[in-house]
Amino acid sequence: MVLDNLNRIKEGYSEGVYNSKKYGLTKTSFNNGKSIKFYAEELGGNDFVSLNYYITKNKELLKPCEMAEQKVIHFLQKVTLIQNEENRKG
Numbered sequence: 832m833v834l835d836n837l838n839r840i841k842e843g844y845s846e847g848v849y850n851s852k853k854y855g856l857t858k859t860s861f862n863n864g865k866s867i868k869f870y871a872e873e874l875g876g877n878d879f880v881s882l883n884y885y886i887t888k889n890k891e892l893l894k895p896c897e898m899a900e901q902k903v904i905h906f907l908q909k910v911t912l913i914q915n916e917e918n919r920k921g
Contacts, residue, residue: 836907847910
């Protein structure tokens with residue numbers, strides 16, 4: 832489920848809306864997509880979400896950075912991607 836939500840976010844920088852606030856999102860993949868670094872920062876605010884995600888032969892590991900796992904999961908489930916919405920209109 833976490834990987835599905837990460838996969839809908841494009842590589843590099845994008846923007847999204849979460850709890851009526853705009854966020855800058857940065858996603859970087861390593862090792863042919865087996866390792867993902869994700870960081871989201873509230874634009875004009877103090878909130879952020881940060882995580883690393885690893886896919887091994889045996890399992891997938893979500894490693895939030897200094898925050899509760901539930902905060903990371905909720906953000907990934909609920910963020911609305913701005914670029915994706917604009918692309919659908921055109």
